[in-house]
Amino acid sequence: MRxxxxxxxAGHNGAPVISCPYPSGDLCRSAWIRGYAKGGPESGSSQPSDRSPSSQ
Known part of the structure; x- marks a missing residue:
């Protein structure tokens, strides 16, 4: 959980994903990356979508 x-x-703070402190193959790395994806700026609904009808 930690x-x-x-x-x-880290995602909320805008840290780069490469700042993950866990080594490859560690289960904590997978959890950290899932958390990063959940907390990153792209996960919020306040951001406009790149696939809006006006951009096509």
Whole structure:
């Protein structure tokens, strides 16, 4: 759980995904990346979609 919440916080803060502190193959790395994806700026609904009808 700690890795997941750390990833969410990193995503909210705009840290690069390469800042994950866990090595490849560690289950905590997977949890951190899931948290990062959940907490990242693209996960919020306040951002306009790139696929809006006006951009096509």
């Amino acid at each position: 890795a997941l919440f750390a990833g969410i916080e």
